[in-house]
Amino acid sequence: DGLSYDFYEKSCPQVEDIVKAGLQNTFLKDPAAPAALLRLMFHDCQVQGCDASILVDPSEENLQMEMHSSKNFGIIKRELISVVKSMVEAQCPQQVSCADILILVAREAVAMTGGPWIEVPLGRKDSSATPSYELADAMLPSPTTGVDEMLEIFSKKGMTLEESVAILGAHTLGISHCSSLLNRLYNPSGDKTGVMEPSFAAFLRLNCPAGSLTSNLSFVLNDPTAFVFDNQYYINALGGKGVLKIDAEMVLDPGTARVMERFSGDQDGFFQAFSSAFVKLSISGVLTGNQGAIRKKCNAIN
Numbered sequence: 001d002g003l004s005y006d007f008y009e010k011s012c013p014q015v016e017d018i019v020k021a022g023l024q025n026t027f028l029k030d031p032a033a034p035a036a037l038l039r040l041m042f043h044d045c046q047v048q049g050c051d052a053s054i055l056v057d058p059s060e061e062n063l064q065m066e067m068h069s070s071k072n073f074g075i076i077k078r079e080l081i082s083v084v085k086s087m088v089e090a091q092c093p094q095q096v097s098c099a100d101i102l103i104l105v106a107r108e109a110v111a112m113t114g115g116p117w118i119e120v121p122l123g124r125k126d127s128s129a130t131p132s133y134e135l136a137d138a139m140l141p142s143p144t145t146g147v148d149e150m151l152e153i154f155s156k157k158g159m160t161l162e163e164s165v166a167i168l169g170a171h172t173l174g175i176s177h178c179s180s181l182l183n184r185l186y187n188p189s190g191d192k193t194g195v196m197e198p199s200f201a202a203f204l205r206l207n208c209p210a211g212s213l214t215s216n217l218s219f220v221l222n223d224p225t226a227f228v229f230d231n232q233y234y235i236n237a238l239g240g241k242g243v244l245k246i247d248a249e250m251v252l253d254p255g256t257a258r259v260m261e262r263f264s265g266d267q268d269g270f271f272q273a274f275s276s277a278f279v280k281l282s283i284s285g286v287l288t289g290n291q292g293a294i295r296k297k298c299n300a301i302n
């Protein structure tokens with residue numbers, strides 16, 4: 001597929017160290033950043049492949065952008081990729097794509113919060129064209145996405161059932177806004193996500209009241225250790241404390257539940273499956289070789 005593990009060996013051998021050093025400071029000051037950057041990677045890769053398309057800001061020539069899709073609600077920290085890119089540019093001008101930097105950043109987000117260190121192949125190019133928000137609308141999941149749609153998304157990337165359940169373990173980090181939960185909490189004919197543990201249901205309703213004007217601002221943690229990449233997400237979901245519909249519905253499906261049971265008692269097994277799933281996500285639909293470009297700035301087409 002044109003990617004390799006030593007892609008920058010000649011042109012920028014220190015790139016992985018620059019990314020890591022650049023992020024250490026950022027993550028100390030901003031504990032929400034790792035989760036945001038991991039989700040950012042998924043939302044880039046899911047639309048037109050891992051090509052940094054999600055980073056492009058609107059311009060006079062192109063007023064449309066992926067970020068205008070409501071499916072990208074809650075996506076933040078795009079600008080951090082530009083910060084890391086400028087650090088890389090200072091040492092290796094015009095060598096390293098924003099698409100690769102985004103993958104390396106997501107890899108560090110997992111590693112620095114206690115997750116596995118994942119070796120990723122490099123050599124992606126950046127898109128020279130931005131997709132419309134309609135493509136983002138069509139490709140990205142929503143708060144009401146269920147298990148069947150989830151498995152379809154990830155089997156298209158060559159993931160096994162085990163890997164698909166593992167990649168959802170990304171919800172061990174970060175937050176969900178109340179607006180993503182209202183359908184689960186207050187629409188009885190809405191999401192059928194089984195029995196929520198009663199005190200947890202009460203906790204969610206207390207934090208996310210019906211009819212609140214601030215449900216786009218208020219949020220709950222995705223698991224009790226939302227700053228730590230661990231297997232707590234599976235333990236909680238199995239105990240009726242899954243936050244999002246997908247987290248709760250995976251417990252109801254016997255196939256996904258069996259894998260969750262295993263990960264809830266085997267963090268190393270989870271880390272291994274997550275690592276191979278992460279690589280499959282990161283190589284999906286990439287531009288390589290003469291395709292695409294290396295952007296000068298991550299937020300604008302050259």
Ligand code: HEM
Nearest residue numbers: 035036039042074141143145150170174175176177180246
């Ligand atoms: C089809 C499967 C998926 C669905 C339906 C889904 C849905 C969601 C939703 C609704 C939120 C809350 C957004 C908000 O309210 O701000 C969220 C958050 C998050 N998702 Fe997913 N997601 C899926 C797969 C993934 C994957 C594959 C990853 C990463 C590899 C991921 C990483 C995250 C992270 C880290 C957050 C927290 C973001 C933050 O704290 O800023 N998700 N997801």
Ligand SMILES: [Ca+2]
Nearest residue numbers: 044047049053
């Ligand atoms: Ca993309």
Ligand SMILES: [Ca+2]
Nearest residue numbers: 172225228230
């Ligand atoms: Ca956690």
